[in-house]
Amino acid sequence: MNFKRHVAHNFKDSGAVDHTGEYTIFGQTFQQLKGKTPKWDCFKCNGVDDKIFSAGFVGEASIDAGGPYREILTNLANELEHIGTLPLMIKSTNQRTDHGDNRECYVVNSDSITPTH
Numbered sequence: 072m073n074f075k076r077h078v079a080h081n082f083k084d085s086g087a088v089d090h091t092g093e094y095t096i097f098g099q100t101f102q103q104l105k106g107k108t109p110k111w112d113c114f115k116c117n118g119v120d121d122k123i124f125s126a127g128f129v130g131e132a133s134i135d136a137g138g139p140y141r142e143i144l145t146n147l148a149n150e151l152e153h154i155g156t157l158p159l160m161i162k163s164t165n166q167r168t169d170h171g172d173n174r175e176c177y178v179v180n181s182d183s184i185t186p187t188h
Contacts, residue, residue, distance in 0.1 A: 127139060
């Protein structure tokens, strides 16, 4: 799978929300994986996990020996936690009020109801 990190970066800087799942790394991953049969057998029981896909960066010299794949997973997590870019997650009540346990948690946004969401 090939990712356009410069597109995702510019989109994040624009302040827009990726409702169509096209511009963010999360959206690019979604668009490339939808309709494909999951390769669940790559997750081994002995704790050693293979990659479920190979990652490459468009316009960047990258060879996926593990680094680009890990970078994509990091980007996915960061985008999910960046509330303004993706409408899928919101801060938990304890995070918003800075009270109680699990203040670092996010929950699914109940307002995200479109088929793409």
